[in-house]
Amino acid sequence: MEHPFTIAGTELVIQVPKELDHHNAERIRREADRLLGERNIRSIVFDFGRTGFMDSSGVGLIMGRYKTIRCLGGKVTAIRANEQVRRILTLSGVYKVIDICEEEPKRGEMR
Amino acid sequence: MKDVNEMRLEFDSRSCNEGFARVAVAAFMSQMNPTLEEVDDVKTALSEAVTNSVVHGYEGQVKKITVECRIQGQELALMVADEGCGIENIRQAMEPLFTTKPEAERSGMGFSFMEAFMDQVRVESAPGQGTRVYMKKRVGRTACDQ
Numbered sequence: 001m002e003h004p005f006t007i008a009g010t011e012l013v014i015q016v017p018k019e020l021d022h023h024n025a026e027r028i029r030r031e032a033d034r035l036l037g038e039r040n041i042r043s044i045v046f047d048f049g050r051t052g053f054m055d056s057s058g059v060g061l062i063m064g065r066y067k068t069i070r071c072l073g074g075k076v077t078a079i080r081a082n083e084q085v086r087r088i089l090t091l092s093g094v095y096k097v098i099d100i101c102e103e104e105p106k107r108g109e110m111r
Numbered sequence: 112m113k114d115v116n117e118m119r120l121e122f123d124s125r126s127c128n129e130g131f132a133r134v135a136v137a138a139f140m141s142q143m144n145p146t147l148e149e150v151d152d153v154k155t156a157l158s159e160a161v162t163n164s165v166v167h168g169y170e171g172q173v174k175k176i177t178v179e180c181r182i183q184g185q186e187l188a189l190m191v192a193d194e195g196c197g198i199e200n201i202r203q204a205m206e207p208l209f210t211t212k213p214e215a216e217r218s219g220m221g222f223s224f225m226e227a228f229m230d231q232v233r234v235e236s237a238p239g240q241g242t243r244v245y246m247k248k249r250v251g252r253t254a255c256d257q
């Protein structure tokens with residue numbers, strides 16, 4: 001399964017796979033951290049548009065990237081999360097430190 | 112007395128099997144006529160228990176994980192077992208945000224999610240003795256035998 005990573009300016013968009021569990025989180029973490037190390041990234045968008053399942057491994061992935069990007073003064077956003085993913089983001093408290101949007105905010109409108 | 116329906120899975124503790132275990136249990140419980148939310152609840156709780164066995168029980172070694180599933184009326188009972196290193200302090204392990212592997216970005220929410228999504232969670236474990244997680248949930252608007 002492909003996990004496309006797109007970079008536009010200083011924004012990294014991660015297309016989250018159908019299931020964000022321990023197995024997939026490890027693979028995304030490796031690639032995201034490589035990009036964060038090599039490129040000038042200030043904001044990470046997790047696009048859950050095709051994701052039907054997430055567990056606490058996904059929470060670990062998001063919080064880990066949040067800690068990295070916060071040190072750089074950046075931010076993390078989750079977009080297009082379905083009901084199951086939203087419940088996990090809410091129950092875990094992740095929603096307190098990231099933005100959750102229906103759609104990807106237009107660049108330039110992001111705080 | 113309502114009929115009991117049971118199944119048992121045994122698979123290697125490879126992370127790629129986490130998704131397999133979720134799908135297998137979701138398919139087995141479909142006969143209970145569950146809501147989508149109930150299926151998501153069970154898949155999440157099961158995923159947490161299986162991931163714990165992969166990450167903590169066996170610490171990445173490839174050994175066997177067993178999942179047992181039992182339907183009786185509207186009650187679903189799950190057991191996830193490994194023969195791994197076991198848990199020294201179960202109460203501490205079950206505390207929200209407690210993790211022995213922060214460097215691996217384990218969030219420490221596995222047991223919290225199991226407790227949030229299931230009606231009952233019970234853990235049997237001791238160092239060197241493996242771990243068994245028992246979970247129960249009342250599922251379905253109507254039972255399959257009604």
